Amino acid sequence: SQQGEEDPQALSIQEGENATMNCSYKTSINNLQWYRQNSGRGLVHLILIRSNEREKHSGRLRVTLDTSKKSSSLLITASRAADTASYFCATDANGGSYIPTFGRGTSLIVHP
Amino acid sequence: EAGVAQSPRYKIIEKRQSVAFWCNPISGHATLYWYQQILGQGPKLLIQFQNNGVVDDSQLPKDRFSAERLKGVDSTLKIQPAKLEDSAVYLCASSSEAGQPQHFGDGTRLSIL
DSSP states (O other), X not given: OOSOEEEOSEEEEETTSOEEEEEEOSSOEEXXXXXXXXTTSOEEEEEEEETTOOEEEEXXXXXXXXTTTTEEEEEEOSOXXXXXXXXXXXXXXXXXXXXXXXXXXXXXXXXX | OOOOEEEOSXXXXXXXXXXXXXXXXXXXXXXEEEEEEOTTSOOEEEEEEETTEEEEOTTSOTXXXXXXXXXXXOEEEEESSOOGGGOEEEEEEXXXXXXXXXXXXXXXXXXEO
């Protein structure tokens, strides 16, 4: 079974708009990571947020974490056509071993 | 720094044949992961190594899949015999240690006829 589940499954927006993706998980975590995957390529790490953090920024990316709701969101501001990709969250179940579990992903299409 | 290298990039075999994938992680990375990614889904962890020891292989179909990481560096993943449902992209990733950001190779796309 998959720990993290992204929502929505697919998102289509115009260039310049903001894109928000959500991730929900079931059990307590050590940290949560967001990755991007372009078609036919491997995943690329975007942001890692620890369980004791609530918000992190990296360029046009903003990630929030609400451990009480077991959810995270990824906001991409002023989107570009190059942001077109699939986005995945990955969680490490709380405990001594950091074993990652990925969700099914959100497919983002940004129209020029 | 050089990225994670995987080969081959593509492989087509018939069911019941065997196949092997190779991964060279980023130098110095202690943790190595093998994932199976079926079209339209997220990566599913097959096996996680810490140096040359196995941390988790709970989702590895051990009757047909095997993996090793000799000397704690390169790794190979083997399928023998292959089934139709093994058609997928096999991704290798590495991180400096468990829980840290993973660096992925571009994967091997396996097609079973």
